[in-house]
Amino acid sequence: MSLMKFLLCASAMALTAGAALAEPAIIYDLGGKFDKSFNEAAFNGAERWAKETGGSYKELEMQSEAQREQALRRLAESGANPVVMTGFAFGDVLNTVAPDFPDTKFAIIDMVVEQPNVKSVVFNEHEGSYLVGMMAALASKTGTVGFIGGMDIPLIRKFGCGYAQGVKAVNPDATVILNMTGTTPAAWNDPVKGAELAKAQKSQGADVIYAAAGGTGIGVLQTAADEGILSIGVDSNQNYMHPGKVLTSMLKRVDNSVYEAFKEGDALTTGINVMGLANDGVGYAMDDNNAALVTPEMQAAVDAAAEKIKSGELAVHDYTSDNTCPAASF
Amino acid sequence: MDYATLLQILDSTLRLATPLLLACLAGLFSERAGIFDIGLEGKMLAAAMASGAVAASGMSIVLLIPLTSVEVVVISPVMFGLIAGILASLLFALIHAVASITFRGNQLISGVALNFLASGITVLVAQRLFGQGGRTPPISGDARFNPITLPFAESLRDVPVLGPLYYEVISGHSALVYVALLAVPASWWVLYRTRFGLRLRAVGENPAAVDTAGISVTGLRYAAVALTGILCGLAGAYMATALQAGFGREMTAGRGYIALAALIFAKWRPVAALWACLLFGFFQALALRPDVVERVAGLKVPVPFLDALPYALTVIVLAGFIGRAIPPRAGGEAYVKER
Numbered sequence: 001m002s003l004m005k006f007l008l009c010a011s012a013m014a015l016t017a018g019a020a021l022a023e024p025a026i027i028y029d030l031g032g033k034f035d036k037s038f039n040e041a042a043f044n045g046a047e048r049w050a051k052e053t054g055g056s057y058k059e060l061e062m063q064s065e066a067q068r069e070q071a072l073r074r075l076a077e078s079g080a081n082p083v084v085m086t087g088f089a090f091g092d093v094l095n096t097v098a099p100d101f102p103d104t105k106f107a108i109i110d111m112v113v114e115q116p117n118v119k120s121v122v123f124n125e126h127e128g129s130y131l132v133g134m135m136a137a138l139a140s141k142t143g144t145v146g147f148i149g150g151m152d153i154p155l156i157r158k159f160g161c162g163y164a165q166g167v168k169a170v171n172p173d174a175t176v177i178l179n180m181t182g183t184t185p186a187a188w189n190d191p192v193k194g195a196e197l198a199k200a201q202k203s204q205g206a207d208v209i210y211a212a213a214g215g216t217g218i219g220v221l222q223t224a225a226d227e228g229i230l231s232i233g234v235d236s237n238q239n240y241m242h243p244g245k246v247l248t249s250m251l252k253r254v255d256n257s258v259y260e261a262f263k264e265g266d267a268l269t270t271g272i273n274v275m276g277l278a279n280d281g282v283g284y285a286m287d288d289n290n291a292a293l294v295t296p297e298m299q300a301a302v303d304a305a306a307e308k309i310k311s312g313e314l315a316v317h318d319y320t321s322d323n324t325c326p327a328a329s330f
Numbered sequence: 331m332d333y334a335t336l337l338q339i340l341d342s343t344l345r346l347a348t349p350l351l352l353a354c355l356a357g358l359f360s361e362r363a364g365i366f367d368i369g370l371e372g373k374m375l376a377a378a379m380a381s382g383a384v385a386a387s388g389m390s391i392v393l394l395i396p397l398t399s400v401e402v403v404v405i406s407p408v409m410f411g412l413i414a415g416i417l418a419s420l421l422f423a424l425i426h427a428v429a430s431i432t433f434r435g436n437q438l439i440s441g442v443a444l445n446f447l448a449s450g451i452t453v454l455v456a457q458r459l460f461g462q463g464g465r466t467p468p469i470s471g472d473a474r475f476n477p478i479t480l481p482f483a484e485s486l487r488d489v490p491v492l493g494p495l496y497y498e499v500i501s502g503h504s505a506l507v508y509v510a511l512l513a514v515p516a517s518w519w520v521l522y523r524t525r526f527g528l529r530l531r532a533v534g535e536n537p538a539a540v541d542t543a544g545i546s547v548t549g550l551r552y553a554a555v556a557l558t559g560i561l562c563g564l565a566g567a568y569m570a571t572a573l574q575a576g577f578g579r580e581m582t583a584g585r586g587y588i589a590l591a592a593l594i595f596a597k598w599r600p601v602a603a604l605w606a607c608l609l610f611g612f613f614q615a616l617a618l619r620p621d622v623v624e625r626v627a628g629l630k631v632p633v634p635f636l637d638a639l640p641y642a643l644t645v646i647v648l649a650g651f652i653g654r655a656i657p658p659r660a661g662g663e664a665y666v667k668e669r
Binding site for chain 2: 032033034035036040152177179180182183186189190191192193195196197199200203204215218219222226241
């Protein structure tokens with residue numbers, strides 16, 4: 001009996017100890033932690049939190065589609081709180097896992113999951129893409145610009161649609177070539193195909209190409225630099241990858257969201273959190289690497305549009321709202 | 331579709347077909363000797379990582395070869411990378427050979443295991459070396475295979491029809507593309523015109539007969555698997571140092587499997603392998619230009635349909651609609667000497 005009591009006592013202590021030390025956790029999606037883009041932005045946010053608070057966090061990199069539920073459950077069971085995950089693909093899984101861990105808070109980026117203990121962070125990528133689309137049209141000499149998406153999903157079409165609208169806003173006669181790399185998650189990691197798509201778009205006259213394709217985008221940026229045309233990076237600031245050859249990058253401040261979620265800890269506010277231009281969730285990148293490519297006039301035009309979007313005067317159509325796009329057809 | 335667009339697509343076809351062709355010929359040697367190799371993908375990946383990493387290190391080697399006078403041979407970073415890629419691929423081939431020839435393990439399981447091993451270890455090593463997330467740093471200049479303009483390409487450019495074809499499609503690729511194309515007649519010659527080739531084919535059909543003739547089955551199979559390793563090494567190095575400027579995680583993206591499909595489609599023959607790979611490369615190039623397909627076909631063809639065509643065609647060939655695809659008879663079986 002006393003042994004039993006001891007065990008109970010010990011386990012209770014272990015539980016409280018676990019609760020007191022609840023570490024946040026992050027799961028990176030299949031693109032991988034160092035994709036120089038989306039997941040890397042999440043990693044940077046987590047690192048910033050760790051550096052500022054001196055805390056530690058758990059992390060897990062997905063290796064295959066089959067691991068999702070298991071990975072999520074394991075982190076939740078380990079007492080991590082909150083559990084942050086990057087990527088739309090976690091949506092369904094989180095919807096089934098979240099109710100099983102009512103005391104754990106979850107945050108999902110890029111997807112809305114309506115559970116009481118989930119914070120859904122979505123970005124207005126169409127607004128940021130609109131701005132870089134304007135920039136592309138202003139920089140293009142041929143009047144033809146390209147877009148290369150990763151996996152063909154509504155989220156990526158949202159990027160493409162916002163981009164096309166931005167291009168047409170500057171030059172209604174411009175041609176926007178839209179290509180998707182593939183329909184499976186392998187499309188996020190196929191730089192060779194990205195490179196061939198970039199070459200194919202160049203042969204059709206494109207002289208600025210926007211890549212929203214994770215690791216595939218590295219091949220697009222590389223080829224654009226090799227072929228002497230401009231490219232636009234995505235998610236993180238990718239201007240540095242080929243200085244003077246990347247026009248700008250569409251910033252999606254995933255790092256800020258992860259940082260905020262970690263900072264709030266287990267007091268995470270749940271519900272839907274929309275990050276747009278107005279609250280600095282998206283934007284475009286300017287630094288020394290692209291300063292020579294962007295003229296003050298271009299920047300002024302883009303900034304003026306940004307102000308209009310912030311004030312609500314200009315509405316950029318969101319592809320995911322009705323699965324149609326006024327400026328492009330997929 | 332205008333001529334310029336066609337040339338652009340054919341140009342793209344040749345680039346995309348090259349890794350398939352090298353991997354397909356690699357599989358050909360192995361399977362003709364009776365060793366199934368599902369690990370082409372893994373070997374390509376390992377080679378891509380090794381060549382990308384070594385080329386990125388920018389090391390070049392100066393060899394002093396003392397012959398009659400001292401010869402100075404400089405190996406540039408890209409060639410050093412190529413050698414490293416071939417060695418990495420050979421290492422994987424050796425593991426496969428030891429597991430499936432010496433220890434008579436299941437060839438498919440060994441191949442799959444090596445694919446998983448390559449998928450993980452390439453990222454691990456690259457991350458350890460460069461700390462850039464399993465990517466090798468971008469390479470340029472003499473660390474990369476640069477396009478070669480073939481002789482007379484510029485001057486013949488104005489010849490109608492054939493001039494642009496020569497200039498746009500045939501000229502202007504990296505050296506490894508021409509190596510791959512030359513590997514086709516070379517493979518044919520080795521397989522069908524040399525004693526080694528005859529024995530290699532025999533060992534895949536009836537190893538007992540080869541053994542009875544007093545020739546080492548094990549030795550022949552090891553040699554075949556080594557050739558597979560070399561060719562996969564070329565394919566991987568081509569992807570990392572010619573098509574791309576460095577290695578990225580899982581960058582082969584299933585090309586090893588498409589090469590296997592091409593091998594079946596070509597019915598295990600080298601010249602047919604060339605056509606199969608060009609056809610599959612052509613489908614891949616077409617998938618890049620949905621607008622052209624739409625204009626020519628008159629209806630919107632879904633891109634995934636084009637991506638799936640190589641596999642669909644392979645199934646049709648396997649089902650016996652276009653001739654019959656008969657694999658080497660002793661394929662997949664370890665040879666056990668009768669006692």
